[in-house]
């Protein structure tokens with residue numbers, strides 16, 4: 003088997019994806035990499051390489067040395083942080099992707115996964131049931147970089163036959179590794195604060211609805227897309243992908259069912275504007291029809307697991 007390289011294995015998605023890929027394909031067949039050490043599960047479960055995807059030469063060397071056939075390229079700067087450092091975000095989000103697409107173009111790797119985001123949409127996009135094909139005028143540098151990345155992916159597929167696959171992730175919620183620097187991060191932070199202090203100060207307005215997904219669904223969908231027969235992968239820019247949509251208030255109410263004295267305060271910051279520019283619900287019928295995407299977790303089941311796991315984690319840490 004051609005081995006798999008995960009770039010960004012210390013991040014929110016990478017830390018869980020690496021473990022699941024190793025479960026499925028064997029520890030020796032999945033190499034993790036990042037600019038910094040990843041969590042214990044990733045570090046102890048198989049090979050780890052320190053790698054900056056912006057640096058093409060060591061990237062190519064690691065790919066060749068390890069007989070890599072597939073790359074999951076997850077390293078990126080998220081929406082909130084990108085607004086604070088737009089040109090750095092553009093450079094980081096684009097250079098790594100182009101390095102990897104070029105390795106695929108030259109036949110060094112066979113298949114590439116690259117994540118896009120609901121951030122490719124903007125204030126002029128229809129907000130409800132946002133179609134796969136629609137107006138895309140993102141107003142954040144993160145969204146601009148993801149939209150440009152999608153165009154590059156499709157271009158490399160059409161022009162050079164590169165087998166690149168992508169998903170437009172909604173806000174991802176997980177308990178293993180925190181995200182950092184994103185607009186949807188409130189929906190992770192809230193669980194930690196609820197368990198620790200029974201209160202949370204939210205940087206988004208109480209009725210700001212955003213599309214969200216529990217990490218196990220995102221991981222399952224990502225691997226299913228990569229394993230699908232290439233004839234079923236009809237969209238080579240990026241697929242809309244959806245699970246649940248909710249507001250901070252709805253999430254707070256769900257948490258209150260488990261922690262009755264939980265309270266929310268609201269102190270909006272610049273991320274409110276970002277959130278308002280994004281869709282509220284997503285039409286992902288293309289992913290469901292083309293390669294069989296489906297999600298499992300709703301707000302209720304996700305909240306139960308998040309609270310249970312974070313309680314365990316914090317208990318252990320104390």
Ligand code: SER
Nearest residue numbers: 080081119184185186
């Ligand atoms: N979760 C991301 C962010 O908030 C969106 O893709 O930046």
